[in-house]
Amino acid sequence: MTLFELLGLGGKGWGAFLLLATATTLAVTATALAIGAVAGAAIAAAKLSGSVPLRLIGHVYTTVFRGVPELLIIYLIYFGGSSGLTAVGRWLGYDGFLGLPSFAAGALAVGIISGAYQAEVFRGAFHAIPRGELEAAMAIGMPRRLRFRRIIVPQVLRFAIPGLGNVWQLSLKDSALVSVTGLVELMRASQIASGSTRQYFLFYIVGGALYLILTSLSDRVFNTAERRANRSMSASTIGGA
Amino acid sequence: MDFAFLSSTMVTLIRALPTTLVLFSLSILFGGMLALLITAMRVSGIRLLSGFARAYIFVFRGSPLLIQMFLVFYGLGQFGVIRYSFLWPFLREPMVCAVLSLALCTAGYTAEIFRGGIRAVPAKEIEAARSVGMSGFLLVRRIIAPIAFRHALPAYSTEIVLMMKSTALASLVTVWEVTGVAQRLISQTYRTMEVFLCAALIYLVLNFLILQAMNLLEYSLSRHRRPFAPGLRA
Amino acid sequence: MPGETRLSVRNLRKSFGTHEVLKGISMDAQDGDVISVLGASGSGKSTFLRCINLLETPSGGEVWVDGEQIRMLHGRSGSRPASRAQVDHIRSELGMVFQGFNLWSHMTILQNVIEGPVHVLKRPKAECIAEAEELLAKVGIADKRHAYPAHLSGGQQQRAAIARSLAMKPKVMLFDEPTSALDPELVGEVLRVMRALAEEGMTMLVVTHEMSFARNVSNRVVFMRDGIIDSSGAPEDMFGAGASPAFRQFIGHFGNPQ
Numbered sequence: 001m002t003l004f005e006l007l008g009l010g011g012k013g014w015g016a017f018l019l020l021a022t023a024t025t026l027a028v029t030a031t032a033l034a035i036g037a038v039a040g041a042a043i044a045a046a047k048l049s050g051s052v053p054l055r056l057i058g059h060v061y062t063t064v065f066r067g068v069p070e071l072l073i074i075y076l077i078y079f080g081g082s083s084g085l086t087a088v089g090r091w092l093g094y095d096g097f098l099g100l101p102s103f104a105a106g107a108l109a110v111g112i113i114s115g116a117y118q119a120e121v122f123r124g125a126f127h128a129i130p131r132g133e134l135e136a137a138m139a140i141g142m143p144r145r146l147r148f149r150r151i152i153v154p155q156v157l158r159f160a161i162p163g164l165g166n167v168w169q170l171s172l173k174d175s176a177l178v179s180v181t182g183l184v185e186l187m188r189a190s191q192i193a194s195g196s197t198r199q200y201f202l203f204y205i206v207g208g209a210l211y212l213i214l215t216s217l218s219d220r221v222f223n224t225a226e227r228r229a230n231r232s233m234s235a236s237t238i239g240g241a
Numbered sequence: 242m243d244f245a246f247l248s249s250t251m252v253t254l255i256r257a258l259p260t261t262l263v264l265f266s267l268s269i270l271f272g273g274m275l276a277l278l279i280t281a282m283r284v285s286g287i288r289l290l291s292g293f294a295r296a297y298i299f300v301f302r303g304s305p306l307l308i309q310m311f312l313v314f315y316g317l318g319q320f321g322v323i324r325y326s327f328l329w330p331f332l333r334e335p336m337v338c339a340v341l342s343l344a345l346c347t348a349g350y351t352a353e354i355f356r357g358g359i360r361a362v363p364a365k366e367i368e369a370a371r372s373v374g375m376s377g378f379l380l381v382r383r384i385i386a387p388i389a390f391r392h393a394l395p396a397y398s399t400e401i402v403l404m405m406k407s408t409a410l411a412s413l414v415t416v417w418e419v420t421g422v423a424q425r426l427i428s429q430t431y432r433t434m435e436v437f438l439c440a441a442l443i444y445l446v447l448n449f450l451i452l453q454a455m456n457l458l459e460y461s462l463s464r465h466r467r468p469f470a471p472g473l474r475a
Numbered sequence: 476m477p478g479e480t481r482l483s484v485r486n487l488r489k490s491f492g493t494h495e496v497l498k499g500i501s502m503d504a505q506d507g508d509v510i511s512v513l514g515a516s517g518s519g520k521s522t523f524l525r526c527i528n529l530l531e532t533p534s535g536g537e538v539w540v541d542g543e544q545i546r547m548l549h550g551r552s553g554s555r556p557a558s559r560a561q562v563d564h565i566r567s568e569l570g571m572v573f574q575g576f577n578l579w580s581h582m583t584i585l586q587n588v589i590e591g592p593v594h595v596l597k598r599p600k601a602e603c604i605a606e607a608e609e610l611l612a613k614v615g616i617a618d619k620r621h622a623y624p625a626h627l628s629g630g631q632q633q634r635a636a637i638a639r640s641l642a643m644k645p646k647v648m649l650f651d652e653p654t655s656a657l658d659p660e661l662v663g664e665v666l667r668v669m670r671a672l673a674e675e676g677m678t679m680l681v682v683t684h685e686m687s688f689a690r691n692v693s694n695r696v697v698f699m700r701d702g703i704i705d706s707s708g709a710p711e712d713m714f715g716a717g718a719s720p721a722f723r724q725f726i727g728h729f730g731n732p733q
Contacts, residue, residue: 063445064441064445067402067406067441067444067445067448068406068440068441068444068445069406069407069408069409069410069420069444070406070409071409071410071412071413071420071424072409072420072423072437072440072441072444075420075423075424075427075433075437076433076434076437079427079428079431079433080433080434080437083431083433130577130580132573132575132576132577133577133578133579133580135530135573135577136571136573136577136578136579136636136639137579138530138566139528139530139566139569139571139573140566140567140571140590140591140595140639140640140643141563141564141565141566141567141568141591141595141643142563142591142594142595143559143560143563143595144559146594146595150590150594151579154581155580155581158581172305173304173305173306174305175305176305176307176308177305177307177410179307180413187305187307187308190308190311191311194311194315198319199319200311200312200315200316200318200319201312201315201316201317201319201320204308204311204312204315204316205312205316207308208300208304208308208309208312211303211304211305211308212299212300212303212304215303215304216299216303231623232580232581232582232583232623232624232625
């Protein structure tokens with residue numbers, strides 16, 4: 001088979017297979033980022049709170065999930081989740097083995113890891129809000145919730161964009177490890193294609209190139225978002241508007 | 242809590258610790274050397290070299306380590322040139338492949354960290370060195386490198402911890418380090434949580450030790466920032 | 476209504492740890508009063524202002540705003556307000572202008588000004604915008620309403636911050652060294668806005684180093700020293716023969732203002 005046939009979109013080509021897997025990689029990463037945003041916001045809130053036990057929980061979470069190999073965490077969620085599910089099934093009267101779907105397990109595992117990094121991003125962003133702006137909100141009589149919604153959240157999101165860009169890149173690469181659960185994302189697809197054609201070098205290069213396209217495109221997206229969000233901050237637009 | 246199980250798991254995992262440590266130290270060593278080379282190319286001012294360094298950094302930072310590792314492990318053997326070369330007995334070894342790909346990958350990240358350190362060297366201090374007649378390698382060795390390394394140290398500590406975590410991937414090319422053994426134990430016993438806790442503890446202790454060592458290094462390199470203490474001078 | 480007490484402070488005390496910053500301050504502001512609070516740095520004048528709207532929690536004493544007392548709980552572990560809702564309500568009746576402007580950097584000037592009326596007072600947005608544009612015209616920056624704070628000079632930002640406070644229709648305006656962070660050539664534009672406010676009859680409490688404002692605009696001068704009120708009175712008396720020795724020494728550093 002020629003190179004063109006191997007990578008073709010139709011017939012015996014692996015092109016469509018790889019592109020579909022690329023979409024799966026994006027879907028896993030996006031889901032993980034969303035899970036991580038929720039976890040990260042909660043952990044950041046815990047670490048910023050006045051309560052000692054909450055701060056300790058936050059600290060343990062970020063230390064463990066940033067310090068333990070990602071692969072180990074994927075095993076924990078995939079195998080641990082499946083035995084948990086099986087136990088629940090048994091309790092409900094079903095005796096067989098219940099596996100956690102690999103997409104869910106992968107997105108959850110990468111999401112939990114991403115949450116640890118996002119928590120640090122959110123915490124840094126919160127500290128970047130000028131204290132005086134929070135005081136001005138208090139002084140005008142804003143209740144706590146309103147202050148959170150109108151002053152804190154918009155500013156945290158703005159300051160967090162570059163950090164979230166880094167976390168996205170990290171999660172995109174971590175998602176390759178989800179291949180161990182059998183989910184056919186880009187990494188697993190490259191393995192399958194290279195294994196069945198014996199063209200290891202070719203398909204790992206193609207897989208790697210697709211990852212490079214994903215990372216550089218997303219880099220561009222985050223840069224644009226950062227520029228947009230910071231339009232109100234730069235003095236360069238004086239008189240230009 | 243089943244302490245008998247926990248302790249036997251711990252013993253099994255610790256038997257795999259030397260493998261993890263070998264993977265870690267070799268890849269940090271070779272990766273560091275390669276990173277120096279790439280950094281030198283990147284800041285050389287020669288377009289061809291800096292272009293190559295830029296591409297290297299882009300490729301190794303932009304794609305997952307696992308795919309790089311599989312490329313080395315499965316991809317290289319495909320070529321007759323390599324298969325029949327004197328290197329093959331080496332490159333056939335999973336351990337060599339794992340160290341090679343870990344080192345190649347960390348070199349990309351580390352080169353970028355070193356470059357950041359170099360950019361933080363104040364131009365005035367380089368001028369001052371030139372004014373006393375330093376240039377070339379002497380200037381780099383005596384002035385630029387020490388200052389740059391001090392600036393790069395915090396980011397480099399983070400990279401080293403990330404490398405410790407990355408050694409886990411070697412298990413996927415059949416090197417039985419701590420995470421690989423943990424996975425095997427999980428699939429044999431189905432006691433995921435206990436095995437995870439033991440393995441996690443090992444990594445957390447390793448990270449802690451690394452960070453302590455790096456802090457110590459940072460402290461000993463920052464004498465110029467501490468208040469002068471006569472008599473403490475070694 | 477003139478003669479009505481807008482703000483009343485009784486025996487206000489504040490400590491940070493063992494350090495007592497305010498040692499019992501009492502003061503009343505009637506409707507239309509413009510009171511300048513003077514004092515060296517560290518005399519507690521900013522802390523005093525910040526205790527009135529509870530940006531700092533007083534350790535003891537009473538604060539009354541327009542006849543309503545801020546309810547406090549004084550326990551062994553410290554003091555705290557009895558009701559957050561009451562604090563928010565009182566704060567909405569007190570305008571505060573900060574040394575560092577503290578405009579919300581993610582909002583345009585107009586958005587800054589309507590934020591309080593729309594979201595705290597829950598008034599119709601169109602009405603708030605109309606009023607905000609009037610206020611911005613009054614402080615002389617109507618053309619900047621769609622600019623972001625970072626695009627304005629310090630003097631313009633402070634005038635915007637004054638407009639933001641006025642939009643809440645406050646009963647008393649508190650100014651915490653409003654011109655101290657400004658370049659000298661920008662001080663005048665802010666003082667002119669404050670003088671116009673005073674002439675309209677706004678009740679104002681102004682912590683300042685601007686002796687000319689204290690002397691020519693305010694109707695009462697309060698001099699603080701080491702956490703107590705050293706002396707107070709009409710500017711003619713304070714800057715004239717009736718000055719206390721400490722105040723005389725204090726204004727000596729500034730030259731004699733006109």
